[in-house]
Amino acid sequence: MVDSPERTLLATPVAGDHRRWQRLINELNPDELTETFLTRVALIPGYDPSPVPLGELRRTGRLTFRALLDELASDEEPGAIAIAHEIGVSRARSGVAIDALVTAIRQDFTVLWESLTRIARASDAELIVRHTGNVLSTVEAFATQTQSAYVAERQRMRDAEASVRRGLIATVFQDPAPSTEQLTRIAADLGLPFTAPLAVAAATGEDIPALRVLIAEFDRAGDAVFTHHLGDALIMFRRDTRLPGTRTEHLAQDLFSLRVGVGQADGVGELRAAALTARDLSRLLAAGETGAMTWRRGWARLAAGHLLSSGNSILADVRGALDACGPAERVRLEEAARSYLATGSVAESAAELFCHRNTLSNRLRRFAELTGVDPTIPAEAARLVVGWA
Missing domain, CATH: 3.30.70 (Alpha-Beta Plaits)
Structure with missing residues (x-):
């Protein structure tokens, strides 16, 4: 719905408002506003009990209302409010949750508005309405600045914690190795x-x-x-x-x-x-x-890599012995040994290679005779497992 000219005029301060508006603002007492604010804050989840000492809440509350009243009395667009940064930083360090902080800040508007309407005369009704936007925008500016300081401080704290954590972890991996006590x-x-x-x-x-x-x-x-x-x-x-x-x-x-x-x-x-x-x-x-x-999955490959790096060829003798066979026999002997190493069962390997169990046993025996490494003896088979990894 588009506002009518009359409605827009009613919600906007006019030239003759300034003196009466300042008088109303000057009648508000920051100390009284703060005490009202404290009774409301005590009911907010996250401030019950408060992680911030009551004395600190009272001090910053008083400074907040003084700053807000100064902004409202100026009748200008709200600027930077110094106390907003201090509150944002201190609440972040105190561990106040962001939603609790925002809810507390919103109480500033309620306290201000109720106090203004209480001291205003019946003839001030339109004046109060015309300044509603001022009060809202001033509290919103304060809330935005406080939240920005809070978020920035929380990020700085997270960065600091991460830096400390990285340092601790780096110590675990340092040379010489840290002591058990460390x-x-x-x-x-x-x-x-x-x-x-x-x-x-x-x-x-x-x-x-x-x-x-x-x-x-x-x-x-x-x-x-x-x-x-x-x-x-x-x-x-x-x-x-x-x-x-x-x-x-x-x-x-x-x-x-x-x-x-x-x-x-x-x-x-x-x-x-x-x-x-x-x-x-x-x-x-x-x-x-x-x-x-x-x-x-990888132990055999890992072992093979360490042996090769130390100059051990692992299966050079086995490969040399198999080279003496014809190509077809070599394939049959090697596939018999590899299958048996994988299954540990003559019956399963025979089924896998589509041959009789006796045939597979003969091939394993022939492999052992040629290479000197018996795949059916674990101590000898380990060399094949590593070499073929």
Whole structure:
């Protein structure tokens, strides 16, 4: 609905209003306004009991009403209100919830309006109506400035907390390794029991963004997740809790669908070793492979990599012995050994390779005679498992 000219005029201050409006404002007592405000604030959830001392509430309340009255008396657009910044910062540091703070600020308008209408005469009715917008805009300006200061201070506090947390976590991974006493203090500062099991994951290269997305999901679910950059790897760790049916539990399962290395640490004292292992496991993922590289999936590859880096060829003698066979026999012998290592059962491997059990046993025996490595003896089969990983 479009306002009529008469309606617009009624809601807008006119030239003759200024003197009477100032008299009304001057009759308002900041101390009395503050005491009324305090009785209302005490009823607001988040201020009952108040995290801010009563003396501080009274002091800032008095300064607030003085500032608001000065703004209202000027009859100009509200400008910067200095006390707004102080209140925003102090309430953020006191842990007042933002919704409780906003509700408290809204009481300023109610207190002002009720006080104005109480002292006004019947002849002031139209004057009061014409200044409704002034009162609203002044309180809104104060509320906006206070909220801006609050939000900025909360962000600064979060940044400071994150910086401290990063420093604590970096200490866990430093050389030389921190003492048990230091690790115990770090665990406490991070809010983790020293011996609490920790789920650890690592991603490298192009796999890092997907892990970051999951970390953000954990954060939104209210789960405390910690991160650290270890060389080229992003390390994530969290307390390994089991909460069936919760969002957190679903996210914990989703982790295993990512291209990451995963592991577990029995407390902060073992975190560094677990993170290094998770990083090494993540590096084993070949192009095109999907899912997490667990210890069970990757231990043989990891062992092979360590042996090769130390100059051990692992299966050079086996390959040399198999080279003496014809191509067809080599394929049959190797597939028999690989299948048996995977199943541990002659019957299952025979079915997998569509041959008789005796045929498979003969091929395994022939493999052992040629290479000197018997796939049916665990101590010898381990070399094949690692070499073929």
